Amino acid sequence: MNEFLAFLDQVWLARFVILRGLGLTVSISLLAIALGSVLGVLVGLALTYGNRPLRFVVRAYTDFIRGTPVLVLVLASFYILSTIGIELNAFQAGVFALAVFCSSHVGEIVRGALQAIPPGQTEAAKAIGLTFSQTFTSVLWPQALRQMLPTWVNTAAEMVKASTLLSVIGVAELLLRTQEIISRNFMSLEFYFLAGLLYFAINYAIERFGKYVERKVSVPS
Amino acid sequence: MAIPFRAHALLLTTAMMVAAAPAVAQDKSKLDEVLERGHLVLGTGSTNAPWHFKSVDDKLQGFDVDMGRIIAKSLFGDPDKIEYVTQSSDARIPNITTGKVDVTCQFMTVTGERAQQVAFTIPYYREGVGLMLKADGDYADYEALKEAGSSVTVSVLQNVYAEDMVHAALPEASVDQYESVDLIYQALESGRSDAVATDQSSLAWYMTQNPDRYRDAGYGWNPQSYSCAVARGDQDWLNFVNTALHEAMTGVEFNFYADSFKTWFGKDLQPPQIGFPVEYK
Structure with a gap:
């Protein structure tokens, strides 16, 4: 009991530090997910509708990024970009790496969702005289969006977890903050558990949000 | 081999420029x-x-x-x-x-x-492994630990070299490895181990934080130098x-x-x- 009170005392002392770490983790994740999704949709469109050379380039991009560990992407954005004159600070480099990683996954999700729609629908749309962009916005995209939501939520949760890797390049996100606190009070099990709980809370919130959107956009049956 | 004069001069100039480059960099x-x-x-x-x-x-x-x-x-x-x-x-x-x-x-x-x-600077600290004991424990110092032989248990951080490290100082002691720093200290505190072996700086810091509860066994080994680097x-x-x-x-x-x-x-x-x-x- 006493130990638990001592732990609560330490949590109270470190409350702002934990909140700052949590805030940074959330902002890194949201930025990476938002940028990655925008870029990923473009990647997905290029993979589905691009002409042959464009498809080849984008295919190479997604395969290369998806085949690279996130940690390597993080380190590369921080160290290699600076040698070619692009000076990103640790936060920017981290968000960039995660967004790039996210985009390759979202790209594949979008491609999969679009290709899963039976070709008959495009043909039907053509038959009633819709242009390609009309077909896309009112026939294909709404269906694809519903298809890809669950996997997209999955990718978003992955991004939150991958944000812990940014501690390696010195971004003071939740995990690094937790380690800083532990190095002062040696309560490793307790504080790692707390961090785990907070990560779970973030991901649970994302999952609930995904479910909410799914319900909102589902076709009433 | 005869190198035409002009090529020769060119080579020489290039060589001089290459040689001069570090000197220019040193300027700033x-x-x-x-x-x-x-x-x-x-x-x-x-x-x-x-x-x-x-x-x-x-x-x-x-x-x-x-x-x-x-x-x-x-x-x-x-x-x-x-x-x-x-x-x-x-x-x-x-x-x-x-x-x-x-x-x-x-x-x-x-x-x-x-x-x-x-490039390393001059060292500013000499690190080494030390042994920490409870102030009111059974063993007074390193000599007492060594004499006690195999009845001594030492808690250390989990590491491939942990056994060898402890045995270099206490050849017969049994070694308990733990996953984190707090656990090696807890083992000593609860009596599951008789001594903690880890970096002397960590021990010194822990003893500063918890005055009069622990003492240093008075032996250090595995020296290493800490330096800044540029x-x-x-x-x-x-x-x-x-x-x-x-x-x-x-x-x-x-x-x-x-x-x-x-x-x-x-x-x-x-x-x-x-x-x-x-x-x-």
Whole structure:
């Protein structure tokens, strides 16, 4: 009991530090997910509708990024970009790496969702005289969006977890903050558990949000 | 082989230009760059007490941080003119070689392999493994532990070399490995082990935090030197950092160094003997 009170005392002392770490983790994740999704949709469109050379380039991009560990992407954005004159600070480099990683996954999700729609629908749309962009916005995209939501939520949760890797390049996100606190009070099990709980809370919130959107956009049956 | 005169001259000029290039680079030392900038960019960690860690009010502190402050003080007369780059241990060398920091002070063990990649300053601390006992425990010191032989249990951090490390000092002791620092201390506290073996600096810090409850067994082994490090090829800057550290250990800034030593390791240092320089004894 006493130990638990001592732990609560330490949590109270470190409350702002934990909140700052949590805030940074959330902002890194949201930025990476938002940028990655925008870029990923473009990647997905290029993979589905691009002409042959464009498809080849984008295919190479997604395969290369998806085949690279996130940690390597993080380190590369921080160290290699600076040698070619692009000076990103640790936060920017981290968000960039995660967004790039996210985009390759979202790209594949979008491609999969679009290709899963039976070709008959495009043909039907053509038959009633819709242009390609009309077909896309009112026939294909709404269906694809519903298809890809669950996997997209999955990718978003992955991004939150991958944000812990940014501690390696010195971004003071939740995990690094937790380690800083532990190095002062040696309560490793307790504080790692707390961090785990907070990560779970973030991901649970994302999952609930995904479910909410799914319900909102589902076709009433 | 006869090389036509013109080609010869060209080769010579090229060779001279190549040879002159480092000299040109030396013209503009990191020292001038730092002075112009007005603050030092110090690479260090934030997760290892008492070397580099955060205080309750979220300020970076520790012995490594103080070494950086000593350098900043000799640069600007103000130990606070520092921009910290917090980095993991893995990032120490890359951040130096890619110029993201001016100098790194982060309990960096000097090894021949690392010295090929970065330039080490003079050492500012000699680390070693030590043994910590309970103040009211069964064993008085290292000799008592050694005599007790196999009835002694030592708690250590989990590591491939943990057994060998302990057996180098206590050949017969049984070794219990734990996953984190708090657990090796807890083992001693609860009586599951008779001694803790880990870095002497960590032990010194722990004993400073918990006065009168523990004592040092009075034996150290596995020596290693801790130095700051800078990029290779800038002798001017290396000399400056060396001078700053050297004078902190032996000269005008001795009190700064000694205060820091007292704060983080709980030991008072004797001022260097006045008269003939201690370095040449």
